[in-house]
Amino acid sequence: MFGGGGGGLNPRKMEQMMKQMGIDVDDIDAEEVIIRTADHDLVFTDPEVTKMDARGQETYQVIGTPEERDSGSAGELEAGESDDDSAGGVDEDDVDLVVTRTGASEEEARQALEDNDGDLAATVAELE
Structure with a gap:
């Protein structure tokens, strides 16, 4: 220009x-x-x-x-990927949120997040 x-x-x-x-x-x-x-x-x-x-x-x-x-895979999962200390590429804050929201154990929440590629909504819906 x-x-x-x-x-x-x-x-x-x-x-x-x-x-x-x-x-x-x-x-x-x-x-x-x-x-x-x-x-x-x-x-x-x-x-x-x-x-x-x-x-x-x-x-x-x-x-x-x-x-x-x-499509749709960036964002919330991204935080877990960049945190080298988190197990399996899942953000610990997301695990805590799922535990609080659903009453699931930390291990159940972590596994469900991994199974749902870090999608919080899908994880909570699955565990509720």
Whole structure:
């Protein structure tokens, strides 16, 4: 839009031009961004996220390389996968939640979460 080809504009000059046009730009310290589609989930881990507000219209820019996952599998299961201390890839907070909600033992809750690929709703429904 503003620069062509070879290196574009200086980022500082670009920011000044955007402010003159009424566009506010803020960086967001995001840990993860998940984009769900009908076919799959795109998971951006530690992405660079910028929010642009142009006269009330917010636009988000996500920069990073996504990992493609099965539809609906990203999110709650993700926390368990990134926690190396949790047994079997299940988040301990999810286990506690299932135990509290259903009265199941920790082992039953953990196994049910694993069987349901970390899906809390399906696990609770199965154990209730």
